[in-house]
Amino acid sequence: MALDNSLRLSDYTIPIALEAEPGKTLLVHGYTGAIDVVDSELWQTLKDFPNGNNLSSEEIELLGKRGYLTSKTTEEERAYVAKFAEKLHESRLKLQKNFGFVVTYDCNFRCPYCFENAISKHGTAWSKQSMTPELVDRAFEAMLEIEPRKELHKKSILLYGGEPLLRENHDIVKYIVEKGVENGYRFSVITNGYDLDYYEDLLTIENFIDFQVSIDGWREYHNRRKYHFREGGSFDKVMSNIGLLLKHDIPVSVRVNTERGNFKDIDRLTEYFKEIGYHDNPRFKMYVANIDEIKGVNKAKSLKYMGKEEFLANLKASSSGLSHSREERIHRSFSRYFNGRKRLSFVAEACTGQTGTHLFAPEGGIYTCLETVGKKEHSIGYFNRPAIEWTEARSRWFGKHVGNSDNCRDCKYALFCGGNCAIKEFEGKRETQLCFRYSSILNDAVNKAYSEFCNNKQV
Numbered sequence: 001m002a003l004d005n006s007l008r009l010s011d012y013t014i015p016i017a018l019e020a021e022p023g024k025t026l027l028v029h030g031y032t033g034a035i036d037v038v039d040s041e042l043w044q045t046l047k048d049f050p051n052g053n054n055l056s057s058e059e060i061e062l063l064g065k066r067g068y069l070t071s072k073t074t075e076e077e078r079a080y081v082a083k084f085a086e087k088l089h090e091s092r093l094k095l096q097k098n099f100g101f102v103v104t105y106d107c108n109f110r111c112p113y114c115f116e117n118a119i120s121k122h123g124t125a126w127s128k129q130s131m132t133p134e135l136v137d138r139a140f141e142a143m144l145e146i147e148p149r150k151e152l153h154k155k156s157i158l159l160y161g162g163e164p165l166l167r168e169n170h171d172i173v174k175y176i177v178e179k180g181v182e183n184g185y186r187f188s189v190i191t192n193g194y195d196l197d198y199y200e201d202l203l204t205i206e207n208f209i210d211f212q213v214s215i216d217g218w219r220e221y222h223n224r225r226k227y228h229f230r231e232g233g234s235f236d237k238v239m240s241n242i243g244l245l246l247k248h249d250i251p252v253s254v255r256v257n258t259e260r261g262n263f264k265d266i267d268r269l270t271e272y273f274k275e276i277g278y279h280d281n282p283r284f285k286m287y288v289a290n291i292d293e294i295k296g297v298n299k300a301k302s303l304k305y306m307g308k309e310e311f312l313a314n315l316k317a318s319s320s321g322l323s324h325s326r327e328e329r330i331h332r333s334f335s336r337y338f339n340g341r342k343r344l345s346f347v348a349e350a351c352t353g354q355t356g357t358h359l360f361a362p363e364g365g366i367y368t369c370l371e372t373v374g375k376k377e378h379s380i381g382y383f384n385r386p387a388i389e390w391t392e393a394r395s396r397w398f399g400k401h402v403g404n405s406d407n408c409r410d411c412k413y414a415l416f417c418g419g420n421c422a423i424k425e426f427e428g429k430r431e432t433q434l435c436f437r438y439s440s441i442l443n444d445a446v447n448k449a450y451s452e453f454c455n456n457k458q459v
């Protein structure tokens, strides 16, 4: 069979040297989804293809079928990926819708980096607004207006704030939870955990799927940053409330917010969670987040913000065994693939804020991203009226995908990464450090998944 002379190495071929099998390389293709373990020599041959290759026509044909060799030009490949992302995005838009309640904008803590600090400029009365039973009823109606097919609603509704579980909001939270459960939903909560003990009557696995509780490092550090506006340091109370959730068999993810000043605390916290028995509870998880500086929103002199590069290097050097959330996502996806349970999936977005998240807020706004609640320019619509009124922001949020992002369209990782966080891109802050690091994040996550797979095969 005559070989196609225009064949060349595809721009979307991703090589990953396998630490568990020296001399072998994992080839991953960025839009066919092919994955193959090959001799590293073959990768060297492909890099220079067609120069000096002695591949048989069958091998070349196979490499072409997998996508590593292609007759498409660079422009044709980019156009293909852009179209692929657009189709993927269109189908995601038609699928699942996620809902959430911003129970209140009010909070009992005064964290210096909170991106909702900007809301306080609207005045105290505005930020003290909370959901009312009428608004809750209207939000449940609006959910059906947004997607009449209830089977396409995610069955977990998010409770968010401000702080969603303030003790004074017990009655409205009870109203939301009871109404949700009656209608076939359960709840996830993002909370600072301080007033959780006031909610013990509601803490059942029938009501709640999981909780995320944020802490800011070891006791002294945490207490300096996350203090109750009247009662002071919160560390011990929050720790005890995490125990309360576990006592009721409710899964908890502890998110440790870090910056340069408290990063070292994660090793101590890991040890502490082992000592008090949380670490070995299958319902307990801990992960680390880097506090991002959002200029003009959460700039705090007391914080020493780390860039992504520094954060990832510190995480790698720590003995906690914890990983970055993006690395974790890649690791999960490749682990499932290696264990034969699932095909590798592609994504066209950084998060569901670009597809189907609708957060109902107490002033009547609807938002898609947690970091934008209360910012009028990002409200995609209003539900506090007889029919939802959508705004121009809706098409901006739901129209964005990796295929129409100037920054990402040409990137070989586009359909694995999903692109930049939309809010950063809208506000002109591209995560160039993340892009720079993406190949190394992918490399670490895939190698971790592959090594685990090899070790499991041996036992």
Ligand code: SF4
Binding pocket: 350, 351, 352, 353, 368, 369, 370, 371, 421, 422, 423, 424
């Ligand atoms: S847009 Fe960015 S900040 Fe907002 S939910 Fe998505 S990833 Fe998070």
Ligand code: SF4
Binding pocket: 402, 407, 408, 409, 411, 412, 413, 414, 415, 417, 418, 419, 420, 434, 435, 436, 438
């Ligand atoms: S954010 Fe960076 S790594 Fe991700 S798709 Fe865009 S350019 Fe590629």
